[in-house]
Amino acid sequence: MASATGSDHTPSSSPNPGSSCDDSSRTNLIINYLPQNLTESELFKMFVTIGTVTNCKIMRDFRTGYSYGFGFVNYQKADDAIRAIQTLNGLQIQNKRIKVSYARPPGEDRKETNLYVTNLPRDVTEDELTNIFSAHGNIVQMNLLKDKITGMPRGVAFVRFDKREEAMAAIEHLNGTIPHGRTNPISVKIAEEHGKQKAAYFAGWEAGRQQARPVGNVGGQPQGGMVNHGGHGGGHGGRSGGGGHYNAGLPLASRPPNAPGFVHSSGMGQVRPDKGSNSSRYNPIGMGGGYNVYNWN
DNA sequence: CTTGAGCGG
Numbered sequence: 001m002a003s004a005t006g007s008d009h010t011p012s013s014s015p016n017p018g019s020s021c022d023d024s025s026r027t028n029l030i031i032n033y034l035p036q037n038l039t040e041s042e043l044f045k046m047f048v049t050i051g052t053v054t055n056c057k058i059m060r061d062f063r064t065g066y067s068y069g070f071g072f073v074n075y076q077k078a079d080d081a082i083r084a085i086q087t088l089n090g091l092q093i094q095n096k097r098i099k100v101s102y103a104r105p106p107g108e109d110r111k112e113t114n115l116y117v118t119n120l121p122r123d124v125t126e127d128e129l130t131n132i133f134s135a136h137g138n139i140v141q142m143n144l145l146k147d148k149i150t151g152m153p154r155g156v157a158f159v160r161f162d163k164r165e166e167a168m169a170a171i172e173h174l175n176g177t178i179p180h181g182r183t184n185p186i187s188v189k190i191a192e193e194h195g196k197q198k199a200a201y202f203a204g205w206e207a208g209r210q211q212a213r214p215v216g217n218v219g220g221q222p223q224g225g226m227v228n229h230g231g232h233g234g235g236h237g238g239r240s241g242g243g244g245h246y247n248a249g250l251p252l253a254s255r256p257p258n259a260p261g262f263v264h265s266s267g268m269g270q271v272r273p274d275k276g277s278n279s280s281r282y283n284p285i286g287m288g289g290g291y292n293v294y295n296w297n
Numbered sequence: 298c299t300t301g302a303g304c305g306g
Contacts, residue, residue: 032303059305069302103304110304118298143300158300192299 025105026078032070032099047073051080072103109164116191120155121182133159136173137166158191
């Protein structure tokens, strides 16, 4: 590497820019921390500035259309994917800072990588958490929960690993153990994911609450109103992955906040406070090599 | 008792 010969180190080197070369592992990207209101059309518009996009998808709840805040973009050329990471990773969009990194190869186990950690010392820091958990794998994301009212740390955290085996190793080695210099053992287990359902339900409830009084329906089905907005761009310019249906005509959550008749519940409404972007959170960005842990900047 | 949104079609 160090030899300073002319060295045009074209990595992937495209011998035939028109045939085969289907390294989906080098062209497929996952985009994290998308703003809730971002549409696939807007996502596509951003990434097509780099190169030809063959697929663009934002993951949503099936029933409500509520965005999960991440999506996929597949490029035709691997070089464009690299440039997209270099150019768009960490870009601030509205109240979020998106992350652009390679998507995982198919077939890999990507479930159960998120850990729910409780009974932590109240004064634990992200640094300390990182030190403890990184011994068992690549920490991809971390979130120290704080009390909503007092703002004080709750001794609860989420730690997401890259691979499931790493998460399992962390459980094996850390669950029930006492952190150095402490007296209480911490609890480490797989995080439940019912939060998705809750958010989806909440979005559906929020969407339907303005057109029918919650008389007997409180807690019932979201009963949305077939809004079906969504910037259906239609084709996204080029063959943007045939699957471009946004949820198949279901109650949508993407309701304009200023829509007529929209009641902004002043007490608790707010589908998502959004917590002021990702400011004080550990959000390492994977660049280059794959989905490794890197830092912002 | 578990966040915001890190892996689909």
